[in-house]
Amino acid sequence: MSKRIGMEIALATAEAVALCRPDVIAAYPITPNTHIPEHLSDIVAEGRLDAEFICVESEHSAMSACAGASGTGARAFTATSSQGLLYMYEVLGIVSSMRLPVVMAIGNRAISGPINIWNDHSDIMTMRDLGWLSLFAANGQEAVDMIIQAFKIAEDPAVQLPINVNLDGFQLTHMVEALFLPDEKEVDRFLPRRKPYAALHPDHPVTMGALGMPDIFTEATKARDQALVDSKKVILKVWKEWEKQFGRRYEPIEAYKTKGADVVMMTMGSMGETAEIAVDELRREGVPVGLLKLKLWRPFPFEEMKKAVRGVKTLIVTDRCCSLGGPGGPLAAEVRSALYAEAERPAIENVLIGLGGRDVTVNDFKQMFRQAGKSRGIYEFYGVRG
């Protein structure tokens, strides 16, 4: 039976990882994800989890160790944030191109500089094109659930791709939340042992990571892209199974009070929780607004996106990241791209908010809703001084 507990979300995330019985955990501490591997090392030291915990000397080594472990058929996990993610960058595309289902939690944090340890999404956005599946949790319960779902999705024979679960640094990682933690039996029932497509073993030699020259690279890249596109079917299937067993529903884009809404806001991660309150308050005042919470970032849910904005006049896309010198925020750029060919589409406004840990309050969201339709240009730094 699931137990309702009050727990810091990073610790609950670590408990969720332990329930999935990983064979290898390799991690290097960096704020704000640190409590996840730290708590996992406690769990291993206490003898509650029979896993190899590798205290590596860097994130590059953490991801390399996960790649090697996953190549032998092991279930491997790591976690990181910001600069740590950048330090493992070189290995990220290798892991996905080798089809190794590594699971990584990212306690999202701004990329320096100026040096900043607080939350935004600039870390994960740097790796959006590297062939990893990517989920976004809006609260602690989703972080716990998505970790367990992540192993099942990544290791599915039709997927075999690495996956990251994003939880906002501090806003989620360091928050104590009341949540349901499934028990071992329930997770064992949901998540089978990994059956690798191929594994490194001296008795059955296999080459992983061979050279791909110009006459094969295009085909290899097309195959990788198709693997991501096709993975959505499995993600939806796993989410259905989750709902059936645990009663909590997951969708690529979760709609909140969008029925009859003229203006709809779109968020990723924990801001969705705050935006819901703003929607509630404005609806009470008779203003028809709604909210879309994106949970599946990769593969990008194009079809769901088109359906979600039908009849909407203005879509305000929030981005917790700036594509410097580019089109504003990465989410807005992709939403615009997804809807470009549609005969009827909403006006799309892009606000950059919550950068480097700046609070975004209920009043901020109400203000953003009220400003809808007033020209913001291609994008706007909401609340910027000066």
Added chain:
Amino acid sequence: MAQKKWPETWQEVTPGCMIFEGGNSREYHTGSWRAQRPVWDNAKCIKCGICYIFCPEACVKEDAQGYFAADLDYCKGCGICAHECWPGAITMVEEG
């Protein structure tokens, strides 16, 4: 697992481009990259085997008399053997 020697289409690419048969680098003839080929002058050769040791492709072979020659299916024409041969028995000759 049976595997095609070389995938024609993207659908034939194995997940992760994995290769399930060992020793298949033998099937890839890197000799086609060559612009120059090494030629041994056995009158100068002292049979020291330094060409054999230094060849990065491991394609220099010793014959029954103890002299050396490159397997031109794999020799890329890098010239390292000629560079290392201190008696000066190896000359790089233009192909074509």
